[in-house]
Amino acid sequence: MPEQMIVTGGLVIDPARKLEAVRDVLIEDGRISAVAAGLHRKPSLKGVPSIDAKGKWVIPGLVDMHVHLREPGREGDETIATGTKAAARGGVTTVLAMANTEPVCDTPSQLSFLRAKARTDAAITVLFAGAVTLGQKGEKLTEFAKLRAAGAAALSDDGRPLMNAGLLRRALEYAKDLGLLVIDHCEDLSLSNGACVHEGPAALRKGLKGTPWAAETVQVVRDIALAELTGARLHIAHVSAAASVDAIRAAKKRGIRITSEAAPHHFALNDKDLPGYDADWKMNPPLRGADDRLALLAGLADGTIDAIATDHAPHGCAAKSLGMDLAPFGVIGLETSLAVALTDLFHKKVLTRRKLVERLSSGPAGLLGLKAKGTLAPGSDADVVVVDPDAIWTPEAPFLSKSRNTPFAGRRLKGRAVTTLSGGRVVHAL
């Protein structure tokens, strides 16, 4: 007998199949085996363990293509074990871990080690990005083919921008041949130089050094040109500025193979929300102006922004207590991304529920070429989330993440994951 489970009576939302209807979902041996009405009444399925999803949504697990798990090197801030538990709680069943660990994930052996670690420690699926350059120094390309053979799911120097355009050009050309996605953190360091917040009135009022939106956009525009030149796929991480969204929209219209993601803190908050000098609100790129936030909403709505990704970046309290100017950049986000997206995108009518699931799940799965993720089609991995879209709750410490650096602590949110299944196993249940 196969190991079975049935999720009954929920509103199944599967954008990949344009399905939005009340259905039962049958899981067998870690895969979706059937999605249909009234499965639970079938005599052959009597006695199969079930999860009642009546009045709730049933969606494919979230794919978060931008997280930092800090292992190896900074296990005090996060590990694969704690980061993936946090993810499960937030309805995230696949993450792409960035390569800026200590040491940097820039060799096949490092990648193999991490994948083995994930097999034993992770509650969900963990994919790993390999670095684009050795040590993320921006000088010499890593061995892309070997990294791909060792299982790299994408290439990125995230945490640092690829400042050298000539090097990025070669990276895109090699990656294109290998079918690998290059993800760029767009920031011109000569413009952002030492800043801790967005350059604008809020920074001037507080006397803090700001980085202009143009620090991002000049690199985005350069990247678009290089994507056009090489014909390669290029993905822009954590887009934050209105002008970047405009540039990406225009590039897509011209058929350039560029994609992008936005983070919940960027589309839910702006620089005026920053309370005092709390470094739990310090991230890179920073919270931008009110108009930038509106542009992100428009970009999410029209598909200019393909994916919602958290840029989950855990830092311990000691580091974050150093103050706005000295504390490291980054906020955690895995436990709140679905809830913030529901609160600020679905309930505020920026996105329909189908588009919301697309940006959170099928969209990023498609960008990473994951055939068995981001959908509930029979045969795919049984990564399933039961969502209560109307549950009111307030994220507060303790978090399942080892760190607690989030601007959403204490904020009233509407909607959350009730149950999360990864490969058919329950990895989170309220």
Place this chain on the structure above:
Amino acid sequence: MAPTTWERKDLLGLEGLSAAEIETILDLAASFKTAPPADDLGGRTVAFIFTEASTRTRSSFEMAAKRLGADVLSFSPVGSSLSKGETLLDTFLNLQAVGVTHFVVRHERSGVLEELAPLLKASVINAGDGWHEHPTQALLDLLTLRDRWGSFKGRKIVVLGDIRHSRVARSNLFALKKLGAKVVFCGPTPLCPDDFSALGATVEHDVEKALKGADAVNVLRLQIERMDQGFVPSLADYALSYQLTPARADLMKPEALVLHPGPINRGVEIASEVADGPRSVILEQVANGVLARMAVLSLCEKGRSLA
């Protein structure tokens, strides 16, 4: 005596104060000119924590504390250990434990006191934090202007120079706006970005236009290192466009005043003839500094006993 609208133990900035609170400080400071100060801080200890050197502000505060009868404790921060937030709190808590009742703090980081002050029983007085605020410097500017004018309503005050990096400019703006004055920020765009208009300032990059019809100009010191950081191409180039020369000063109202927080770079941001000329109230500012700081220490002491 001053009206009893003051209930704070700390003075971290002027942005959060009401006009009435600012007037309360100014009234008390002005009263010290005629009535000798009471022994308001008798038996109290004021500690000075300065991670940046500032002889002027510090000696002005020390004088103020002593005239109110306080003991003064000088604390020399060791190297850079104070630049870390948690270490700074430890320092405060230890000094508080040995009897310090007031901290006067100069720190190179903006906003560093906002999280620390609520954790202390002692009063915390901001003597300049990063590029953020320098409230007592603005208060002494206000005191100097009010002595001449009586009221700020309808007055036009130009702040000239490196506004971006100036805590004096911010504190002046926040307070002067509350008291009904018009504040014009003037300087080259890298040092005086247009975004300041969102904070209520009028931003003007043409110094002649800015000064026309002004009641006062507050000339800021140009830090020489801004040249290396690329904010100005050279001191001479800056001086050509923005130095307060006698001709430019004459564009203001005939009775207009010239202020400067010091120390002055003569021949850079201001010409000597203007700094030493009849419009200049720079030495009055220094004298008023002691009075303004006495008023702040005294009021915060009262606020501390309320808490």
